[in-house]
Amino acid sequence: MISKSKLLCTSAGFVIALTAAPSLAQELTIESWRNDDLTIWQDTLIPAFEAAHPGITVNFAPTAPTEYNAALNAKLDAGSAGDIITCRPFDASLALFQDGYLADLTDLQGMDGFSDVAKSAWSTDDGSQTFCVPMASVIHGFIYNADAFAELGLEEPTTEEEFFAVLDAIQEDGTYIPLAIGSVDQWESASMGYHNIGPAYWAGEEGRLALISGDAKFTDEEWVEPLRVLGRWGEYAGEGYQAQTYPDSQNLFTLGRAAIFPAGSWEIALFEEQADFALGAFPPPVPAEGDTCYISDHNDIGIGLNAASPNAEAARTFLSWVASSEFASLYSNALPGFFALSNEPVTIENELANEFVSWRQDCESTIRPTYQILSRGTPNLENDNWLHASNVLSGAETPEDAAAAIQAGLDSWYTPGMYE
Incomplete structure (x- = not known):
């Protein structure tokens, strides 16, 4: 026979268990x-x-x-x-x-x-x-086929002039497509193109904050010039790059058909898994010898x-x-x-990831210029950058016209100081 006290204890324990169950599961x-x-x-x-x-x-x-x-x-x-x-x-x-x-x-x-x-x-x-x-x-930069560079006797470029000299050498050899980038998935042209190389021209955070304050515009020379550089990439992107998607670009590179991939560090794990060649990386080349290095971090x-x-x-x-x-x-x-x-x-522990993060020691860090404050209205500045950067890369729009269109879209809704 179960005692009354034991029954009470059992009942109490059951109630406690029911009460505790939600927090335990x-x-x-x-x-x-x-x-x-x-x-x-x-x-x-x-x-x-x-x-x-x-x-x-x-x-x-x-x-x-x-x-x-x-x-x-x-x-x-x-x-x-x-x-x-x-x-x-x-x-x-x-x-x-x-x-x-x-x-x-x-x-x-x-x-x-x-x-x-x-x-x-x-x-x-x-x-x-x-x-x-x-x-x-x-972090943005460039990942390259280190075996191809060794085969062709190429070194990592540090300036814009050296970068295009490397592309010319790869193009002349003919074994590899120099750059794996397409213009169909528009974000690729902006994030891995314009926003990758651009900070070296608009001085990173200084230029980004000047856009927000209204002291700079996309039609200023330091914002147009990286679009001109991006427009030159089309000469090295291979036949049919205007119809090439982002996954197409990844495949071209990991299959060993392209030598350089304008990249974000997020590519490391996939590329190391899929590529059967050695990988290297270099930061965005500076416009000229002695210029400050900037990275999109x-x-x-x-x-x-x-x-x-x-x-x-x-x-x-x-x-x-x-x-x-x-x-x-x-x-x-x-x-x-x-x-x-x-x-x-x-x-x-990853060697290539350590290479990317080491750039913080020698380069000034900045963020993508379209993400803070300037994409709150319509048209969305980030999406406008995607569209016009891809147009420039594909040859459908001049850098000057693209910059003017981007600025006009921003001017249509944004007034400096409106969020203060």
């Missing part, structure tokens, strides 16, 4: 555009988190990059978005925060481990509120909390882990070419 879903990262999350990052937090399970559910913004906005509007939102940098995520879709993470444990510069891509204009944990930046990816998540406490636990040095090390080495933004030093 919560499932989080991560929204992301990084579908290439699926196995890294599933095999490395999520297992590490779940091992330390056995009451929380995590599901990484990416969407194709080109569909992510629209799909995420639709889910947020419908109330069906996941708990964790992977954040684009600057204006796109700021708009989600201002619309109430992203939670304020200013006081999140671990957020003090990031500099103001790292947090700037996911903070309000005055820096008083931060709504996504900074995860990583990417762009805050690229953050991660935030869906303000409507029913699992906010568990999600904040996960985001605090993302802010940790453990995550920074795991992420940087699982995905070489994505460089952690944490103040904590991270040892990077």
